[in-house]
Amino acid sequence: AQSVAQPEDQVNVAEGNPLTVKCTYSVSGNPYLFWYVQYPNRGLQFLLKYITGDNLVKGSYGFEAEFNKSQTSFHLKKPSALVSDSALYFCAVRGNTGRRALTFGSGTRLQVQP
């Protein structure tokens, strides 16, 4: 069965500092990996994805993520956090064979303090 772990319920960072939101996964075959952001009372918005190719993926709003196959991780990063980045972030995985349901992690709340 495929799964996603986001070990931190909340991450606090000061505005202007770099941020990292952690994600590890388990899936059969090669993974398709995604990050989504959710603002209060809204649906999920796609940030970035890893399918194949370069391990460092760049996405929307200055976010990037690094795929590490040996550590089965896909951590979300941003060099300089903004207060407006405060939101709920979800990592998701889908296999490229067999059951192709999209499985989400439990989410990490990012709080950026001014």
Add this chain to the structure above:
Amino acid sequence: NAGVTQTPKFRILKIGQSMTLQCTQDMNHNYMYWYRQDPGMGLKLIYYSVGAGITDKGEVPNGYNVSRSTTEDFPLRLELAAPSQTSVYFCASSGLIERDTEAFFGQGTRLTVV
């Protein structure tokens, strides 16, 4: 381009009542999903579909039913509503090929069962 459209946005049901949550997408996506999100929690997969006429259970299918008669529509049926089904429901769709694999989400249906 409307993307994924869910109706209704809000609904209050009495225990034992039934209802159908509507979901339609105009991106010709093969994959469609139904998730529920309980307050402060992640997304749990209820059902998903890999194409018209094909559906499969997710993590929490009990108390729900789905059908997929067309590519565009993926309604979720709640039979005999229970308070435990109070949640926010999200429909999503995604494509089959690598460059089209990210899921697009509807704005959600907030359901309260009293």
